[in-house]
Amino acid sequence: MTKAYKILIPDDLSTAGLDILRSDPEVTLNLAKKLPRAELLAQIGDYDALIVRSETKVDEAVIAAGIKLRVIGRAGIGVDTIDVDAATRRGVIVMNTPQANTTATCEHTMAMMLALARYIPQGDASVRRLEWTRNKFNGVQLQGKILGVVGFGRIGTQVARRAQSFGMEIVAYDPFVSEEVARANKVRLLSLEDLLATSDFVTLHASLIAGSKGVLSREAISKMKKGARVINVARGALIDMEALQEALISGHIAGAAIDVFEEEPPGDHPLFKLPNVVVTPHLGASTVEAQRDVSIQMAEQILDALHDRDVRNAVNFPPIDPAALPALRPYLGLAEKLGGLQANLMNGPIRTVELELRGDDITPHGKPITVALLRGLLAAQLGRDSVNYVNAPFIAQERNIVVSQIQDLGHSEYTNLIVCRVTGENQKDAHTVAGVLFAGSQPRIVQMDSFRIDAVPEGNILIVSSKDMPGVIGRLGTILGANYVNIAEFRLGRTAPGDRALNFINLDGDVPDYAMKAIRDLPEVVSAIQMVL
Numbered sequence: 001m002t003k004a005y006k007i008l009i010p011d012d013l014s015t016a017g018l019d020i021l022r023s024d025p026e027v028t029l030n031l032a033k034k035l036p037r038a039e040l041l042a043q044i045g046d047y048d049a050l051i052v053r054s055e056t057k058v059d060e061a062v063i064a065a066g067i068k069l070r071v072i073g074r075a076g077i078g079v080d081t082i083d084v085d086a087a088t089r090r091g092v093i094v095m096n097t098p099q100a101n102t103t104a105t106c107e108h109t110m111a112m113m114l115a116l117a118r119y120i121p122q123g124d125a126s127v128r129r130l131e132w133t134r135n136k137f138n139g140v141q142l143q144g145k146i147l148g149v150v151g152f153g154r155i156g157t158q159v160a161r162r163a164q165s166f167g168m169e170i171v172a173y174d175p176f177v178s179e180e181v182a183r184a185n186k187v188r189l190l191s192l193e194d195l196l197a198t199s200d201f202v203t204l205h206a207s208l209i210a211g212s213k214g215v216l217s218r219e220a221i222s223k224m225k226k227g228a229r230v231i232n233v234a235r236g237a238l239i240d241m242e243a244l245q246e247a248l249i250s251g252h253i254a255g256a257a258i259d260v261f262e263e264e265p266p267g268d269h270p271l272f273k274l275p276n277v278v279v280t281p282h283l284g285a286s287t288v289e290a291q292r293d294v295s296i297q298m299a300e301q302i303l304d305a306l307h308d309r310d311v312r313n314a315v316n317f318p319p320i321d322p323a324a325l326p327a328l329r330p331y332l333g334l335a336e337k338l339g340g341l342q343a344n345l346m347n348g349p350i351r352t353v354e355l356e357l358r359g360d361d362i363t364p365h366g367k368p369i370t371v372a373l374l375r376g377l378l379a380a381q382l383g384r385d386s387v388n389y390v391n392a393p394f395i396a397q398e399r400n401i402v403v404s405q406i407q408d409l410g411h412s413e414y415t416n417l418i419v420c421r422v423t424g425e426n427q428k429d430a431h432t433v434a435g436v437l438f439a440g441s442q443p444r445i446v447q448m449d450s451f452r453i454d455a456v457p458e459g460n461i462l463i464v465s466s467k468d469m470p471g472v473i474g475r476l477g478t479i480l481g482a483n484y485v486n487i488a489e490f491r492l493g494r495t496a497p498g499d500r501a502l503n504f505i506n507l508d509g510d511v512p513d514y515a516m517k518a519i520r521d522l523p524e525v526v527s528a529i530q531m532v533l
Helices: 015-022 037-046 060-065 084-089 102-118 120-128 154-164 179-184 192-198 218-222 241-250 288-306 322-345 363-382 392-398 472-482 513-520
Strands: 005-009 027-031 049-052 071-074 093-095 146-150 169-173 201-204 228-232 253-258 277-279 350-358 402-405 417-424 430-438 442-448 451-455 460-467 487-494 500-507 525-532
Touching: 005 037, 015 027, 015 288, 037 060, 049 288, 060 084, 071 288, 084 093, 093 288, 102 120, 102 154, 102 201, 102 228, 102 253, 102 277, 102 288, 146 154, 146 192, 154 169, 169 192, 192 218, 218 241, 241 253, 322 363, 322 417, 322 430, 322 442, 322 525, 350 363, 363 392, 363 402, 363 417, 442 500, 451 500, 460 472, 472 487, 472 500, 472 513, 513 525
Parallel strands: 005 027, 005 049, 049 071, 071 093, 146 169, 146 201, 201 228, 228 253, 253 277, 350 402
Antiparallel strands: 350 417, 417 430, 430 442, 442 451, 451 487, 460 500, 460 525, 487 500
């Protein structure tokens, strides 16, 4: 029998996954470890699938050279080493394994917490120096302490359960988790400020998205309980490391356990010189079992995709007939933008998502468009690596979000219109947005609540709700200009002259926090939100 599928694996993969791949009589494997880039470019054109870890960079040139390539598998979570957009344009599926390392990461978090609390690395080093200075390593117990979990997703939830077995009280901060989910896990939801002020230990498990970068900023660290300890086994950029270092030196923070850095390897980092810091080289997922589970899951996913049985954990592939994808892809992109916009408009947990589709081009595709909108909605909260077209409905169900299709949501009369209404726990926290495609490919927002508008949902966006009165646009422009933020487009909608106005402003960069405060302090401004779509 001629073997139908060839798979290239240039990085390490556990034998458990390799055995599954080898057991398929239609598969030929090439285990080409440490394959030079030139060789990768020369060989990739012969392969149907590529399985990588973090070592191999799969950029646009590699994807272009992979003329037979159907699927790229990342044996892990992060796909930052893969040019997903290039793969999507070429019709190549990109998939990852987001669930496989949950247990390993949870256990490493607990190990770091215990090592931090009991000075285990310092004590080990001291004994090896032939010292016996027990009084230098007088630690603290976990029992009775308050653990603050920042990011209460899959990993944060599991860490909370393990910490509860140590007798810890758990508080959590996650603006997208409902009280119902928190109660089910015996956890109290707090604001970030209250969590930091009351927690003896703070562990970070937030995805790295625009709103979470630097969540432990200098200001946030200053509000932490004196003597608290910090654990980060998530993403290095979640912490302002310079501010953390200063707080550790001053004694405001008693200790920190760090597994991840914004740049890895971090080089001779200043934290390494501090006696109250525990560090590990990004070991969160580094267990035999996690690597085994990652390899098994990836092998099964690759075979199912190659044999057209199923596509799971794909970051760029909707659950539709591939033949229909080219015509539908622009609408899926529009739906994601609408979801991302809604996520940024909401003030808390989401309870319902209602969708209306109008037009012959899109009404037959209600399911994939709904999934695309959910992906945009949830990815804005959890990060794009965590949400895809396959698991978005499951995550929505897990968060008790009720999804439905209804009629007569929008007041616009466009053909092939997508309208979405999202409601929070407070019924007053609700927004309706609608979008269309201009020229068959250009996404436009044509309705936001009661406002008719024509706005481009791309890039840096500032949305300002204000009173409709003279001078508002000028004052907004003055503040932005004074802070060197260039306006790309300015779109205005209003309910009636002299009533309310909606300013939808496309920008060439971020608005600094102090400029946002100046905008919100304007007497005519009702609210101001910035986002990236």
